[in-house]
Amino acid sequence: MNAYTEDDLRRAVDAAVRAPSLHNSQPWLFRLSGGAVEIFADPARRLPAIDRTGWAARMACGAATYNARLALAASGRPAEVRLHPDPREPGLIARLTAARQRPPTYAETELYDAIPHRHTNRRPFWPDPVPAEVRVRLIEAARTESSWLALLVGTVAVAGFAEIATSADRVLRRDPAYQAEMAAWRPAIPEHARAPLAEPQDLLPQRFFSERRRAPGHDYEPEPLIGILGVPGDTKADQSNAGQAMQKVLLTATAAGLDTALISQPIEVPAARDQLRRTLGRPGHPQIVIRFGYGNPTGATPRRDAAEVSLPGGTLVPGIPGA
Incomplete structure (x- = not known):
């Protein structure tokens, strides 16, 4: 056997x-x-x-x-x-x-x-464009996992997405439970992996995990490469499959020398997610947003020990409540 x-x-x-x-x-x-x-x-x-x-x-x-x-x-x-x-x-x-x-x-x-x-890189990327052949590889990586990756092209498309993402971020910040959960999980992300404090000129929202301001002249890229990954359906299996596709896209980007950061606020707010879906005009449902670019390397975040996450055979694991 x-x-x-x-x-x-x-x-x-x-x-x-x-x-x-x-x-x-x-x-x-x-x-x-x-x-x-x-x-x-x-x-x-x-x-x-x-x-x-x-x-x-x-x-x-x-x-x-x-x-x-x-x-x-x-x-x-x-x-x-x-x-x-x-x-x-x-x-x-x-x-x-x-x-x-x-x-x-x-x-x-x-x-x-x-x-x-x-590693997730939440810091500003350089303005260097991602070559066309690398973009094709990213799109193909999603396709081979039964998903799609829509890369936003042009300032109008990026600005439209930024408006949706910023609006979703505002909705989340008005929720006391969200704020409490952010504070509780803040220690899970070490300082070296956090984004600097947002500035008024920033196009995209950031989670407030850090109190550190960035050095002058280190603005986020004015026209970031944004990819929206989606799948045909929205069942539990579709979402798990989207996770596989997301990881293949992220590793394809890493192998090509790119840095990546995940943006999930417009997915976390149902109204924003629906607006994003209608804006894209694609069949299916967006599951995650990825920012691609070239940046200074950041260190890894700590992981749980293998012994902590490995179960003996026969162990019963309940489902997530409400899921």
Whole structure:
């Protein structure tokens, strides 16, 4: 029988925990069960004020699933993935079963090697444009994971998105529960990874995790490259799949030398998300926004220890309440 082992689980977890998550909440757990690697949403790490439906947790677990896929493929042990495979376990996001062994492809090796180098960069990027051939690779990365990536072109499109994102940010800031949750999770993002305080001329909103002002002349780029990632549907499985696509896009960008930052305020506010969907005119639902560019490197954010997120076989994991 072709089954995964404890060594395979450790390899998968070591890569999976490097995925991004809202406020660095790291809402995932892992289990080896019946020779399969399973990925769960951790109800203890939920964000009830911002993520009432569990969307952000599913996106993060989807991204972790993609990293685990790459780690297993890079070791010659690729996986077949089923999302939300068992309705009796609502917290189970993905089950990875061992497929036929084979050498990794060049693309798998390249993206796997990019995992430790992918970090969210919330600071200003340089004004250098992203080459057309790299943009094509980003769009293709989303397409191969049954998703789409709409890159905004021109000042009018970017300004229109900025208006939606800023309006959504204002709505969130008026919510006391949102403010309290932001304060509670602030320590999860170290100072070196935080964005500097916003300035009046800034085009896009920033989370207020830092009290540090940026040096004069270090403005955010006037015409950032913005990508909006979406999927045809909006079920739980669609959202988890969008997380996989998001991670493939992020790793493709990292392998091409780009920095990235995630913008989720217009997804967190239903009215703003619907306005964004109508503005794009694409079938399906936007799931996350990504800012691409070139910038000074930033360090990694801390991750939970593998022992803390690995479960013994047979452990029951409840679903996220309200999700």
